[in-house]
Amino acid sequence: MRVEFLGGVRTVTGSATLLEKGSLKWLVDCGMFQGGKELEKRNWKIQPYQAKDLLFILLTHAHIDHSGLIPKLVKEGFRGKVICTKATRDLCEVMLQDSGRIQEMEAEWQNRKGKRAGKGEAVPLYTAKDAEKSLRTFQPVSYGEIIQLAEAVKVRFQDAGHILGSAIIEIWVQERGEEKKIVFSGDLGNFDQPIVRDPSIVEEGDVLWLESTYGDRLHKSREETVQELLKIVQEAISHRAKVVIPAFAVERTQDIIYTLGQSIRSGALPPIPVYIDSPLAISATEIFKKNPDCFDRETQKILSGGENPLEIPGIVYTRTTEESKAINEDPRPGIIVSASGMCDSGRIRHHLKHHLWREESHIVIIGYQAEGTLGRRIVDGTKTVRLFGEEIAVKAHIHTLGGFSAHADQKGLLDWVSHLRNPQMEVLINHGEEKISMGLSQLVSERFHFKTSVPQWREKRVLFREAEKEMPEGEVKEALPPEEPLSVLLNRLDRRYKRLRRKLKTKKKKGEDADHPRWWRQLGEVHQKLEELEKEIE
Numbered sequence: 001m002r003v004e005f006l007g008g009v010r011t012v013t014g015s016a017t018l019l020e021k022g023s024l025k026w027l028v029d030c031g032m033f034q035g036g037k038e039l040e041k042r043n044w045k046i047q048p049y050q051a052k053d054l055l056f057i058l059l060t061h062a063h064i065d066h067s068g069l070i071p072k073l074v075k076e077g078f079r080g081k082v083i084c085t086k087a088t089r090d091l092c093e094v095m096l097q098d099s100g101r102i103q104e105m106e107a108e109w110q111n112r113k114g115k116r117a118g119k120g121e122a123v124p125l126y127t128a129k130d131a132e133k134s135l136r137t138f139q140p141v142s143y144g145e146i147i148q149l150a151e152a153v154k155v156r157f158q159d160a161g162h163i164l165g166s167a168i169i170e171i172w173v174q175e176r177g178e179e180k181k182i183v184f185s186g187d188l189g190n191f192d193q194p195i196v197r198d199p200s201i202v203e204e205g206d207v208l209w210l211e212s213t214y215g216d217r218l219h220k221s222r223e224e225t226v227q228e229l230l231k232i233v234q235e236a237i238s239h240r241a242k243v244v245i246p247a248f249a250v251e252r253t254q255d256i257i258y259t260l261g262q263s264i265r266s267g268a269l270p271p272i273p274v275y276i277d278s279p280l281a282i283s284a285t286e287i288f289k290k291n292p293d294c295f296d297r298e299t300q301k302i303l304s305g306g307e308n309p310l311e312i313p314g315i316v317y318t319r320t321t322e323e324s325k326a327i328n329e330d331p332r333p334g335i336i337v338s339a340s341g342m343c344d345s346g347r348i349r350h351h352l353k354h355h356l357w358r359e360e361s362h363i364v365i366i367g368y369q370a371e372g373t374l375g376r377r378i379v380d381g382t383k384t385v386r387l388f389g390e391e392i393a394v395k396a397h398i399h400t401l402g403g404f405s406a407h408a409d410q411k412g413l414l415d416w417v418s419h420l421r422n423p424q425m426e427v428l429i430n431h432g433e434e435k436i437s438m439g440l441s442q443l444v445s446e447r448f449h450f451k452t453s454v455p456q457w458r459e460k461r462v463l464f465r466e467a468e469k470e471m472p473e474g475e476v477k478e479a480l481p482p483e484e485p486l487s488v489l490l491n492r493l494d495r496r497y498k499r500l501r502r503k504l505k506t507k508k509k510k511g512e513d514a515d516h517p518r519w520w521r522q523l524g525e526v527h528q529k530l531e532e533l534e535k536e537i538e
């Protein structure tokens, strides 16, 4: 059986893996790359398969970095089924259409800019209409149900505890008369996360794909994090200031609503205006309310007590732009929850423009901020940001609260892995920044003695090699990546390096900052890699 890593390796976005068993081809996740032009170019690259040849897509959850390229695939001729849980399907309905609208807007903007520069017409990756059409291919399944997808393939979706509908996917395949089991952790949640159930324990597996988003750190406990948030809100109230929370529309927003609601109901927090300023988050909240069967016991209990865990007295949902603008005219202290979670697009950017420069305002970062995003720069302590063509000073209080994360931390990941019993199991670390994935790979190998590795983008591998041994040589070789001659790559590297030197030189000449610590760090990494390679060749 062969696999190819199409995304979500050595980076957190673009999750997609191609699995191939004889003539049977399918994907696990079909996510969009996000976070910078270079990475996003991959969304356009020709895929190493024909969309029409894929039999199905197994979808772990609705986040765009896992589902975002499905409409593109359907547009290109995919006629199979997207298998996922019902809540994932419901969420995809709003999220993919929203993504389609963003793609359309971006192409429009490029066109306006491009026309002035005399460039060709930009087309969207897909449209909202394409996204709507793609929903027909979705086939919801229940948690825990074993589904036979082909004669030699069956699957089961289990709770991943990450967002509503999220799943760990178990796949059983017949390999020369032997049954082998592949496990995709998907994005794994925390054990004490509200609303959704805890991640299911998996004990058996021959190959495991393990996410590593927070593989290098430990979150504070939820209790501590909630206390921190309450302190921030109380301080804002005493200074009649606002708290701005960039939050992913799905799960983080509902988590914050749940937490604030509990705190106001219990009296830990006085009633305070809470604005949910994201049409997507509002639609997602509606979907949460329609899928109470996915809730954990605690949330069910609140529900059966007659309270709505996703309601707060005084909560204001703002759908229109006018309503959104009115928030900033409200002189009362308040909490603004808006998207996108990484501050790269959406209404949050208007609120940041309004509040980053105010010393009394508080910005509370609760989710993962990928490299290259505005959110990451704010967390890293940038002194100014550019928003809507304006230079904005960062004077507000910036807080990072890890305990609200929808991802398990290092301990959570290791605890979850500890239940897997097969000493021969192979672990492939994905969904993390390169260094973090490498670190977790080493840790898992040391602690559990599993064979671990961090795949490369577009790398191909053969799974269950022993079983494949009987195959004629030629066929196995075909699974290796088509390599371009080393000399071509070296020339490209030379050119790129020279271009970089030139760019930095021009910057320096212009008196601009040519010594950015981030560039320094990245170049340092390149240098180290070259050094390692040199040693290896010796």
Ligand SMILES: [Zn+2]
Pocket (backbone or CB within 6 Å): 061, 063, 162, 187
């Ligand atoms: Zn996710």
Ligand SMILES: [Zn+2]
Pocket (backbone or CB within 6 Å): 012, 015, 063, 065, 066, 187, 431
């Ligand atoms: Zn993800």
